[in-house]
Amino acid sequence: MSNIAVNKKQQKSYANLAAIVCLAFIAAMYFLSNHAPATILNNPKLQIFKTIFLSIIMETMPFLWIGVFISALLHVFVSDQAMKKMIPKNPVLGILTASVLGIVFPLCECGMVPAIRRLINKGMPLYVATTFILVGPILNPIVFWSTFTAFRGRPEIAYGRMGLAFAVALAVGLIIYRFVHTNQLRVQVHAHGHSAVNQHDHEHHSHENKLVAVMGHAISEFFDMGKFIVFGAFLVGMLQTFVSQDNLVSLGQGQGSANALMMGLGFILSLCSTSDAFVAQSFVTTFSTGSLIAFMVFGPMMNLKGLLMMSAVFKTRFVLLLSALVVVLVYAGTLLLQYFFLK
Amino acid sequence: MSRRSSELLHHLVRAVILTGFAGLMFNLMVSGDMLLYIAPHLMIYAQLATAFLVIATGFQYYIAVASMKRKVVVCNCDHEHGHNHSHDSDHNDSSRSSWRSSAVYVVFIVPLLFGAFLPNDALAGSLAQKKGMNLGRAAMVGKPSSADFVEIDGDEDPALKEQFKTNVYNKDYAKLGMLLYKQDLIEMKDDWFIEKLQALNTFVNNFQGKQIRISGFVYREEGLTGTQFIIGRMAMTHCIADISPYGIIAESLDAEQYANDTWITVTGTIGQAIYHEQTVIKLNIESIEPASPAKIPYVYPDWNFAAKL
Numbered sequence: 001m002s003n004i005a006v007n008k009k010q011q012k013s014y015a016n017l018a019a020i021v022c023l024a025f026i027a028a029m030y031f032l033s034n035h036a037p038a039t040i041l042n043n044p045k046l047q048i049f050k051t052i053f054l055s056i057i058m059e060t061m062p063f064l065w066i067g068v069f070i071s072a073l074l075h076v077f078v079s080d081q082a083m084k085k086m087i088p089k090n091p092v093l094g095i096l097t098a099s100v101l102g103i104v105f106p107l108c109e110c111g112m113v114p115a116i117r118r119l120i121n122k123g124m125p126l127y128v129a130t131t132f133i134l135v136g137p138i139l140n141p142i143v144f145w146s147t148f149t150a151f152r153g154r155p156e157i158a159y160g161r162m163g164l165a166f167a168v169a170l171a172v173g174l175i176i177y178r179f180v181h182t183n184q185l186r187v188q189v190h191a192h193g194h195s196a197v198n199q200h201d202h203e204h205h206s207h208e209n210k211l212v213a214v215m216g217h218a219i220s221e222f223f224d225m226g227k228f229i230v231f232g233a234f235l236v237g238m239l240q241t242f243v244s245q246d247n248l249v250s251l252g253q254g255q256g257s258a259n260a261l262m263m264g265l266g267f268i269l270s271l272c273s274t275s276d277a278f279v280a281q282s283f284v285t286t287f288s289t290g291s292l293i294a295f296m297v298f299g300p301m302m303n304l305k306g307l308l309m310m311s312a313v314f315k316t317r318f319v320l321l322l323s324a325l326v327v328v329l330v331y332a333g334t335l336l337l338q339y340f341f342l343k
Numbered sequence: 344m345s346r347r348s349s350e351l352l353h354h355l356v357r358a359v360i361l362t363g364f365a366g367l368m369f370n371l372m373v374s375g376d377m378l379l380y381i382a383p384h385l386m387i388y389a390q391l392a393t394a395f396l397v398i399a400t401g402f403q404y405y406i407a408v409a410s411m412k413r414k415v416v417v418c419n420c421d422h423e424h425g426h427n428h429s430h431d432s433d434h435n436d437s438s439r440s441s442w443r444s445s446a447v448y449v450v451f452i453v454p455l456l457f458g459a460f461l462p463n464d465a466l467a468g469s470l471a472q473k474k475g476m477n478l479g480r481a482a483m484v485g486k487p488s489s490a491d492f493v494e495i496d497g498d499e500d501p502a503l504k505e506q507f508k509t510n511v512y513n514k515d516y517a518k519l520g521m522l523l524y525k526q527d528l529i530e531m532k533d534d535w536f537i538e539k540l541q542a543l544n545t546f547v548n549n550f551q552g553k554q555i556r557i558s559g560f561v562y563r564e565e566g567l568t569g570t571q572f573i574i575g576r577m578a579m580t581h582c583i584a585d586i587s588p589y590g591i592i593a594e595s596l597d598a599e600q601y602a603n604d605t606w607i608t609v610t611g612t613i614g615q616a617i618y619h620e621q622t623v624i625k626l627n628i629e630s631i632e633p634a635s636p637a638k639i640p641y642v643y644p645d646w647n648f649a650a651k652l
Contacts, residue, residue: 050457051466055380055583057454058368062385062392069395149646153512212409215402222399223357227450234453236584275580278644282477282587286619 021234045241053237056305059272060110060229065218067111068225071118072217076210083122094128095173099166102136108272108300110309112136114225117185117313126184127177130322133310135169137273137300138162147296150277151284160293160337168297168329175325184318186311228312232305236270239304243268258291259334263327266299267307273300290338298330347410354407356448361403363455365396376463378639381582465640466577466586476564476573477589478544478623506549515649516542522652524549528610531557536642537578537589543613543624550613555626557591558608558634561601566618570598574609574626579641586641592616595628608634 074083088094112133120129137143139162148158262283271279276299280292300306302323311319368389371377377389494504503524507517520542523529529550531539543550559574567573575590593609594616601607609631616625645651 047461047464048466048470050461051380051464052583054454054458058371058377058380058389058392059385059582059584061364061368062388062395065392065395065399146646150644152515153510155512212402212406215399216406219357219361219399219403219406223360223447223451227447230450230454240584269584271585272581275582275585278578278580279585279587282475 021231049237049241052240053233056233056236056270057230060233060305063108063111064114064222064225064229067114068218068221069214070111070115071221072214074115074118074122075217076213078122080122083119083124087124087128091125091127091177092174094125095131095170095177098128098131098173099135099139099169101132102138102140105136105140108137108274110229110305113306113309113313114221120185120313125177126180127173130176131169131173134172134301134326135165138165138297139169143273143277143300146274147277150281154289156341157289157293160289160341161296164293164297164330164333164337165301168301168326168333171329172322172325176322180318180321184314186313186315225309225312228308229305232270232308235304236268239268256335258287259294259331259338262287262291262295263298263330266295267303269299270303270305271299276300288338290334293337294330294334297334298326301330302326351407351410354403354410358400358403358407360448360451360455361396361400363452365393365400367455367458368393368396371458371463374463375638378641379463379465379583382579382641382643384643385581465636465638466583470577470586470588474587476562476575477587478540478573478592478618478621507546509545513545515652516545518649518652520546520549524553527554529553529555529613531555531591533637533642535645535648536576537644538648540589540591547615547622547624550624551615553613554610555613556608556610557626558606559590560636560640561603561605561607562588562590563603567592568594570594570596572598572601574607576642577640579643589642591624591626592618593626593628595631598628601631606634606636608632 088097116124116129116133120126144158144162147161148155151157266276269276269279273296276296280295283292283295307319307323310322314322368377371380372390372393377386381389494508503521507521507524509517516538519535519538523539523542529539529543557574559576562573562575564573571592571594573590574593575588577586578589579586593611594614609626609628611626611628611630614625614627615622617623
């Protein structure tokens with residue numbers, strides 16, 4: 001019981017933080033506009049911010065809806081027992097299945113996270129789910145093709161990206177299988193609609209309102225996940241507007257620092273895994289191949305937007321553990337790759 | 344506030360936000376301004392999202408109305424906590440937590456306000472400063488020996504094929520390069536802007552002295568001389584977040600009279616310059632005309648250009 005209360009508080013504090021930041025921004029805009037209303041609205045920075053902010057939301061919206069619909073359908077139509085039967089008992093087999101699942105379901109993380117939350121709720125082991133979250137956005141045909149095309153002259157980059165993503169996800173999956181055994185889901189507590197009066201509605205969904213149930217769950221989850229996407233888009237927009245990529249790039253050109261720097265850039269930019277190869281391509285003259293792969297492997301696995309979404313699903317400590325593992329493994333992996341394969 | 348009316352309010356707020364998003368997206372679709380935010384090949388997904396939003400809005404109003412009559416239509420729970428959830432704790436802070444959960448909706452209202460009150464404009468070249476300009480790329484890193492070079496297939500003039508010899512992976516650019524080579528005037532239009540730029544920069548020597556015409560915005564950065572600027576275009580893969588500027592260095596004695604971000608059409612001959620330790624093409628300007636940007640001023644990479652050659 002106390003556990004639930006704690007989680008509830010955490011969940012709220014995230015939402016509150018997001019709300020406060022947004023409110024502060026609006027307030028700032030309001031006060032600034034009192035001085036010179038026309039100039040603030042025509043400020044090019046504001047225009048850039050607004051365009052990036054809305055653009056990310058518009059781009060994510062369809063995939064978010066697909067994700068929440070899959071989740072709602074799973075919730076209403078697939079029983080926990082049926083779900084459990086579909087998951088391989090052998091952990092290594094489970095992790096391998098999760099790694100190649102992305103080839104069959106090429107979903108980006110915006111659609112994946114809501115679906116994954118439902119799957120874990122229905123009994124999918126944590127290590128399988130984690131592997132899928134990490135590798136799904138990378139190890140799929142669309143991403144391979146776009147990377148291969150972006151680096152037409154350098155096919156080893158596409159292979160390196162796929163291979164490293166697979167290796168990192170496999171390692172993380174195994175580590176989680178070995179060391180994490182407790183439930184890591186952030187328990188969802190809804191502040192409304194839960195009282196003794198409606199307890200009976202809870203057990204079943206009668207036949208005629210299954211459609212309403214699916215839609216209701218989808219909408220509910222849309223708001224649940226959506227706030228993180230909007231907040232993430234807000235932060236990404238701010239960073240892209242005010243932090244110059246060029247200055248960042250000039251920070252690290254050394255062997256090891258370039259890899260770390262490109263990982264940071266991937267984190268901040270929060271690009272879709274299908275489009276980041278073309279952005280990486282623009283760095284080809286200034287950065288080493290290893291650091292480009294670091295950008296294209298780390299970015300889809302861990303980025304600002306995705307991290308916020310994951311924190312909606314998992315406990316904060318687990319998200320931190322996962323981030324730490326991915327940071328270390330990707331960094332080490334790219335150094336190894338550089339040393340052995342990309343001469 | 345009673346539990347029932349607070350729940351109704353909560354459903355109505357959701358319905359209003361969904362209406363807002365549906366309206367925003369629908370408006371962008373109808374006006375065509377959606378293309379200022381996402382690439383054309385994602386339009387089908389945006390249409391899908393708009394349809395989802397319209398349907399969801401309808402259902403949300405239905406749920407709101409139904410919640411007035413019955414206690415609850417949809418339980419908002421996961422099975423996980425449904426069982427160990429105690430009711431008295433819920434009662435105690437129900438009014439406070441419903442306030443808190445409404446604070447979350449502010450997050451959704453921010454993008455709606457931005458969408459409603461700020462104009463939809465294309466981003467100008469000023470963003471290039473943040474992104475770093477691309478003048479084509481090193482097609483061959485590590486300079487493979489000429490033994491690795493292959494001629495492309497086809498029934499082209501053998502002398503031409505010899506000239507456009509390259510490694511296996513650049514064959515598509517060689518093909519495009521030969522196509523461009525045979526033109527009297529190379530026009531850098533929206534289609535294949537990036538691909539043409541890559542082809543030109545892969546075979547800089549072959550194109551020396553050729554006529555070229557390009558439209559774009561004026562952009563300057565450190566390292567260029569006073570008589571130089573870059574004519575750039577913004578390339579979008581998915582959305583504004585991944586936008587990157589591509590361009591050509593242009594040189595003219597009266598370069599200084601053209602301000603940054605103005606759109607011009609330039610005709611001239613191709614020369615070469617060194618940019619970031621790399622040989623790239625340069626445009627020696629012969630004539631400059633003012634131009635106006637298209638409503639959607641972006642260019643898009645074509646993954647599959649080789650198949651269309």
